[in-house]
Amino acid sequence: MKEFRIGQTDALIIVDVQRDFCPGGALPVPYGDRVVPVLNEYICIFKAAGAYIFATRDWHPPNHVSFKLYGGIWPLHCIQGTRGAEFHPDLMLPEEAHVISKATDPSRKCYSGFDGTELEKELSKRGLKRVFVGGLATDYCVKNTVIDAVKLGFKAVLLLDAIRGINRKREDSEEAIVEMVNSGAKTAVTRDKHVYPHRFTATN
Numbered sequence: 001m002k003e004f005r006i007g008q009t010d011a012l013i014i015v016d017v018q019r020d021f022c023p024g025g026a027l028p029v030p031y032g033d034r035v036v037p038v039l040n041e042y043i044c045i046f047k048a049a050g051a052y053i054f055a056t057r058d059w060h061p062p063n064h065v066s067f068k069l070y071g072g073i074w075p076l077h078c079i080q081g082t083r084g085a086e087f088h089p090d091l092m093l094p095e096e097a098h099v100i101s102k103a104t105d106p107s108r109k110c111y112s113g114f115d116g117t118e119l120e121k122e123l124s125k126r127g128l129k130r131v132f133v134g135g136l137a138t139d140y141c142v143k144n145t146v147i148d149a150v151k152l153g154f155k156a157v158l159l160l161d162a163i164r165g166i167n168r169k170r171e172d173s174e175e176a177i178v179e180m181v182n183s184g185a186k187t188a189v190t191r192d193k194h195v196y197p198h199r200f201t202a203t204n
Helices: 032-048 119-125 138-151 172-183
Strands: 003-005 010-015 052-058 098-102 130-136 155-164 186-189 199-202
Touching (some): 010 032, 032 052, 052 119, 052 138, 098 119, 130 138, 138 155, 138 172, 155 172, 172 186
Parallel strands (some): 010 052, 010 130, 052 098, 130 155, 155 186
Antiparallel strands (some): 003 199
16 A cells, blocks of 8 residues: 655645634535544644645635625635634644735635745745645635646645535535546545554555
8 A cells, every 4th residue: 555755845735724614604614624633633744754834824805806795606704814714723733834825815716825825936945846735625725726736846645534625516525536636636544644653545
């Protein structure tokens, strides 16, 4: 069984694990909070390996074009400086984690952590070659972040046990995973984390 060994040219990218995307939030992903303990396991693995950790967040101005009030499809969510825009309180982000704010331009829709941000620059200047991606939501921001990572020349690994989808259509998440794999991404889970503290298992 193939395993990934984490090293100092790897990065963990945690996508949008914010209060508004979890139960009780303004735009809750069903069971979105269930990614938190799994991501905490990944955080421990990457810290132990001396690898980098990034966390993206929606950081919308109140008049963002994605909101229904302004012609979009989403309710108000993750507005800059609000409680809903905070990371989930149980997410154990280390102090050294790099926070990437996205969707800050009120006139521009974007889902990817790379779209209009410094993420590519921050990865490249550290010589990072491979990104492991988990978070919310599978069918939107996770999908676009993974696909953009591949397009930009990074090796991308989707963390299947650390994602949840909105599923406006029931099959959306499944189709998103297929799309990510078809783009060139690999997939993995933490199945053997206790035996190999710096490794985990590939699924494809």
